[in-house]
Amino acid sequence: MESHRLDSFALRQQRLRRQLTAVRRQFDEILQRNAISLRRTNVGSEPNNLRNRLDQARQELSESTDDFSEFTRGAHQLNSRLLNAATGTRLRPFADLANGYPRLVRDLARQLGKQARLQIEGERLDVDRDVLLSVDPALMHLLRNSSTTASKRRRYVQQAASRRKD
Structure with missing residues:
Protein backbone atom coordinates (compact mmCIF):
# COMPACT_ATOMS: atom_id res chain seq x y z
CA MET A 1 0.00 0.00 0.00
CA GLU A 2 1.35 3.36 -1.03
CA SER A 3 -0.05 5.07 2.04
CA HIS A 4 2.49 3.23 4.21
CA ARG A 5 5.25 5.16 2.45
CA LEU A 6 3.71 8.26 3.99
CA ASP A 7 4.40 6.79 7.43
CA SER A 8 8.13 6.60 6.81
CA PHE A 9 8.13 10.22 5.64
CA ALA A 10 6.21 11.27 8.77
CA LEU A 11 8.74 9.41 10.93
CA ARG A 12 11.61 11.24 9.22
CA GLN A 13 9.87 14.56 9.90
CA GLN A 14 9.45 13.69 13.57
CA ARG A 15 13.10 12.64 13.79
CA LEU A 16 14.12 15.97 12.21
CA ARG A 17 11.96 17.85 14.72
CA ARG A 18 13.67 16.02 17.60
CA GLN A 19 17.10 16.78 16.13
CA LEU A 20 16.22 20.47 15.76
CA THR A 21 15.05 20.55 19.38
CA ALA A 22 18.33 18.93 20.45
CA VAL A 23 20.34 21.51 18.45
CA ARG A 24 18.40 24.33 20.16
CA ARG A 25 19.08 22.81 23.59
CA GLN A 26 22.77 22.37 22.79
CA PHE A 27 22.96 25.96 21.52
CA ASP A 28 21.47 27.24 24.80
CA GLU A 29 23.97 25.17 26.80
CA ILE A 30 26.88 26.59 24.79
CA LEU A 31 25.59 30.12 25.32
CA GLN A 32 25.27 29.57 29.07
CA ARG A 33 28.76 28.10 29.34
CA ASN A 34 30.29 30.94 27.34
CA ALA A 35 28.13 33.83 28.51
CA ILE A 36 31.02 35.72 30.10
CA SER A 37 33.34 35.40 27.13
CA LEU A 38 30.55 36.37 24.72
CA ARG A 39 29.94 39.60 26.66
CA ARG A 40 33.63 40.45 26.45
CA THR A 41 33.77 39.92 22.69
CA ASN A 42 30.75 42.13 22.19
CA VAL A 43 28.95 39.61 19.93
CA GLY A 44 25.74 41.50 20.48
CA SER A 45 22.41 40.13 19.35
CA GLU A 46 23.72 37.44 17.00
CA PRO A 47 23.14 34.53 19.44
CA ASN A 48 19.60 35.76 20.12
CA ASN A 49 18.93 36.09 16.39
CA LEU A 50 20.21 32.56 15.84
CA ARG A 51 18.09 31.26 18.75
CA ASN A 52 15.00 32.95 17.27
CA ARG A 53 15.70 31.46 13.85
CA LEU A 54 16.07 28.00 15.40
CA ASP A 55 12.80 28.47 17.28
CA GLN A 56 11.04 29.63 14.13
CA ALA A 57 12.37 26.66 12.12
CA ARG A 58 11.35 24.26 14.88
CA GLN A 59 7.86 25.80 15.04
CA GLU A 60 7.37 25.61 11.25
CA LEU A 61 8.61 22.03 11.18
CA SER A 62 6.29 21.15 14.06
CA GLU A 63 3.28 22.64 12.25
CA SER A 64 4.29 20.92 9.02
CA THR A 65 4.66 17.59 10.83
CA ASP A 66 1.25 17.96 12.44
CA ASP A 67 -0.36 18.83 9.10
CA PHE A 68 1.34 15.91 7.43
CA SER A 69 0.26 13.53 10.20
CA GLU A 70 -3.34 14.65 9.69
CA PHE A 71 -2.98 14.15 5.93
CA THR A 72 -1.51 10.68 6.52
CA ARG A 73 -4.43 9.69 8.76
CA GLY A 74 -6.85 10.84 6.06
CA ALA A 75 -4.93 8.91 3.41
CA HIS A 76 -5.05 5.73 5.54
CA GLN A 77 -8.79 6.13 6.07
CA LEU A 78 -9.37 6.70 2.36
CA ASN A 79 -7.20 3.72 1.52
CA SER A 80 -9.20 1.51 3.91
CA ARG A 81 -12.51 2.69 2.46
CA LEU A 82 -11.29 2.06 -1.09
CA LEU A 83 -10.01 -1.40 -0.17
CA ASN A 84 -13.30 -2.29 1.51
CA ALA A 85 -15.26 -1.01 -1.48
CA ALA A 86 -13.08 -2.93 -3.94
CA THR A 87 -13.32 -6.09 -1.87
CA GLY A 88 -17.07 -5.62 -1.55
CA THR A 89 -17.52 -5.55 -5.32
CA ARG A 90 -15.93 -8.99 -5.58
CA LEU A 91 -18.02 -10.54 -2.83
CA ARG A 92 -21.26 -12.31 -3.68
CA PRO A 93 -23.71 -14.06 -1.37
Whole structure:
Protein backbone atom coordinates (compact mmCIF):
# COMPACT_ATOMS: atom_id res chain seq x y z
CA MET A 1 0.00 0.00 0.00
CA GLU A 2 1.35 3.36 -1.03
CA SER A 3 -0.05 5.07 2.04
CA HIS A 4 2.49 3.23 4.21
CA ARG A 5 5.25 5.16 2.45
CA LEU A 6 3.71 8.26 3.99
CA ASP A 7 4.40 6.79 7.43
CA SER A 8 8.13 6.60 6.81
CA PHE A 9 8.13 10.22 5.64
CA ALA A 10 6.21 11.27 8.77
CA LEU A 11 8.74 9.41 10.93
CA ARG A 12 11.61 11.24 9.22
CA GLN A 13 9.87 14.56 9.90
CA GLN A 14 9.45 13.69 13.57
CA ARG A 15 13.10 12.64 13.79
CA LEU A 16 14.12 15.97 12.21
CA ARG A 17 11.96 17.85 14.72
CA ARG A 18 13.67 16.02 17.60
CA GLN A 19 17.10 16.78 16.13
CA LEU A 20 16.22 20.47 15.76
CA THR A 21 15.05 20.55 19.38
CA ALA A 22 18.33 18.93 20.45
CA VAL A 23 20.34 21.51 18.45
CA ARG A 24 18.40 24.33 20.16
CA ARG A 25 19.08 22.81 23.59
CA GLN A 26 22.77 22.37 22.79
CA PHE A 27 22.96 25.96 21.52
CA ASP A 28 21.47 27.24 24.80
CA GLU A 29 23.97 25.17 26.80
CA ILE A 30 26.88 26.59 24.79
CA LEU A 31 25.59 30.12 25.32
CA GLN A 32 25.27 29.57 29.07
CA ARG A 33 28.76 28.10 29.34
CA ASN A 34 30.29 30.94 27.34
CA ALA A 35 28.13 33.83 28.51
CA ILE A 36 31.02 35.72 30.10
CA SER A 37 33.34 35.40 27.13
CA LEU A 38 30.55 36.37 24.72
CA ARG A 39 29.94 39.60 26.66
CA ARG A 40 33.63 40.45 26.45
CA THR A 41 33.77 39.92 22.69
CA ASN A 42 30.75 42.13 22.19
CA VAL A 43 28.95 39.61 19.93
CA GLY A 44 25.74 41.50 20.48
CA SER A 45 22.41 40.13 19.35
CA GLU A 46 23.72 37.44 17.00
CA PRO A 47 23.14 34.53 19.44
CA ASN A 48 19.60 35.76 20.12
CA ASN A 49 18.93 36.09 16.39
CA LEU A 50 20.21 32.56 15.84
CA ARG A 51 18.09 31.26 18.75
CA ASN A 52 15.00 32.95 17.27
CA ARG A 53 15.70 31.46 13.85
CA LEU A 54 16.07 28.00 15.40
CA ASP A 55 12.80 28.47 17.28
CA GLN A 56 11.04 29.63 14.13
CA ALA A 57 12.37 26.66 12.12
CA ARG A 58 11.35 24.26 14.88
CA GLN A 59 7.86 25.80 15.04
CA GLU A 60 7.37 25.61 11.25
CA LEU A 61 8.61 22.03 11.18
CA SER A 62 6.29 21.15 14.06
CA GLU A 63 3.28 22.64 12.25
CA SER A 64 4.29 20.92 9.02
CA THR A 65 4.66 17.59 10.83
CA ASP A 66 1.25 17.96 12.44
CA ASP A 67 -0.36 18.83 9.10
CA PHE A 68 1.34 15.91 7.43
CA SER A 69 0.26 13.53 10.20
CA GLU A 70 -3.34 14.65 9.69
CA PHE A 71 -2.98 14.15 5.93
CA THR A 72 -1.51 10.68 6.52
CA ARG A 73 -4.43 9.69 8.76
CA GLY A 74 -6.85 10.84 6.06
CA ALA A 75 -4.93 8.91 3.41
CA HIS A 76 -5.05 5.73 5.54
CA GLN A 77 -8.79 6.13 6.07
CA LEU A 78 -9.37 6.70 2.36
CA ASN A 79 -7.20 3.72 1.52
CA SER A 80 -9.20 1.51 3.91
CA ARG A 81 -12.51 2.69 2.46
CA LEU A 82 -11.29 2.06 -1.09
CA LEU A 83 -10.01 -1.40 -0.17
CA ASN A 84 -13.30 -2.29 1.51
CA ALA A 85 -15.26 -1.01 -1.48
CA ALA A 86 -13.08 -2.93 -3.94
CA THR A 87 -13.32 -6.09 -1.87
CA GLY A 88 -17.07 -5.62 -1.55
CA THR A 89 -17.52 -5.55 -5.32
CA ARG A 90 -15.93 -8.99 -5.58
CA LEU A 91 -18.02 -10.54 -2.83
CA ARG A 92 -21.26 -12.31 -3.68
CA PRO A 93 -23.71 -14.06 -1.37
CA PHE A 94 -23.29 -17.85 -1.31
CA ALA A 95 -26.98 -18.04 -2.26
CA ASP A 96 -26.07 -16.78 -5.76
CA LEU A 97 -24.37 -20.13 -6.31
CA ALA A 98 -26.40 -22.40 -4.07
CA ASN A 99 -29.94 -21.43 -5.10
CA GLY A 100 -30.06 -24.13 -7.79
CA TYR A 101 -28.72 -26.96 -5.62
CA PRO A 102 -31.96 -27.94 -3.83
CA ARG A 103 -33.70 -28.32 -7.18
CA LEU A 104 -30.79 -30.38 -8.54
CA VAL A 105 -31.00 -32.77 -5.56
CA ARG A 106 -34.79 -32.98 -5.79
CA ASP A 107 -34.68 -33.71 -9.57
CA LEU A 108 -31.97 -36.36 -9.15
CA ALA A 109 -33.99 -38.02 -6.40
CA ARG A 110 -37.09 -38.07 -8.59
CA GLN A 111 -35.13 -39.70 -11.41
CA LEU A 112 -34.10 -42.40 -8.96
CA GLY A 113 -37.65 -42.77 -7.66
CA LYS A 114 -36.75 -41.35 -4.25
CA GLN A 115 -37.42 -38.22 -2.29
CA ALA A 116 -34.67 -35.91 -1.12
CA ARG A 117 -34.43 -32.41 0.19
CA LEU A 118 -31.32 -30.25 0.47
CA GLN A 119 -31.25 -27.57 3.13
CA ILE A 120 -28.53 -24.96 2.81
CA GLU A 121 -27.47 -22.74 5.69
CA GLY A 122 -25.27 -19.68 5.40
CA GLU A 123 -26.83 -18.40 2.20
CA ARG A 124 -26.03 -14.83 3.18
CA LEU A 125 -22.34 -15.57 3.61
CA ASP A 126 -20.31 -13.36 1.28
CA VAL A 127 -17.76 -15.24 -0.83
CA ASP A 128 -15.34 -14.00 -3.48
CA ARG A 129 -16.97 -14.53 -6.87
CA ASP A 130 -13.90 -16.33 -8.28
CA VAL A 131 -14.07 -18.78 -5.38
CA LEU A 132 -17.78 -19.31 -6.06
CA LEU A 133 -17.08 -20.09 -9.69
CA SER A 134 -14.23 -22.46 -8.85
CA VAL A 135 -16.11 -24.49 -6.21
CA ASP A 136 -19.34 -24.81 -8.21
CA PRO A 137 -18.24 -27.82 -10.32
CA ALA A 138 -16.91 -29.63 -7.24
CA LEU A 139 -20.11 -29.02 -5.27
CA MET A 140 -22.26 -30.18 -8.21
CA HIS A 141 -20.17 -33.35 -8.42
CA LEU A 142 -20.54 -33.99 -4.68
CA LEU A 143 -24.30 -33.48 -4.80
CA ARG A 144 -24.76 -35.78 -7.81
CA ASN A 145 -22.53 -38.47 -6.32
CA SER A 146 -24.14 -38.31 -2.89
CA SER A 147 -27.63 -38.58 -4.39
CA THR A 148 -26.81 -41.61 -6.54
CA THR A 149 -24.60 -43.22 -3.88
CA ALA A 150 -27.30 -42.91 -1.23
CA SER A 151 -29.77 -44.55 -3.59
CA LYS A 152 -27.36 -47.39 -4.47
CA ARG A 153 -26.51 -47.90 -0.80
CA ARG A 154 -30.16 -48.26 0.13
CA ARG A 155 -30.60 -50.78 -2.70
CA TYR A 156 -27.61 -52.83 -1.45
CA VAL A 157 -28.92 -52.74 2.11
CA GLN A 158 -32.34 -53.89 0.90
CA GLN A 159 -30.78 -56.69 -1.19
CA ALA A 160 -28.66 -57.83 1.76
CA ALA A 161 -31.68 -57.80 4.04
CA SER A 162 -33.74 -59.86 1.56
CA ARG A 163 -30.88 -62.42 1.24
CA ARG A 164 -30.80 -62.87 5.01
CA LYS A 165 -34.51 -63.61 5.06
CA ASP A 166 -34.09 -66.34 2.44
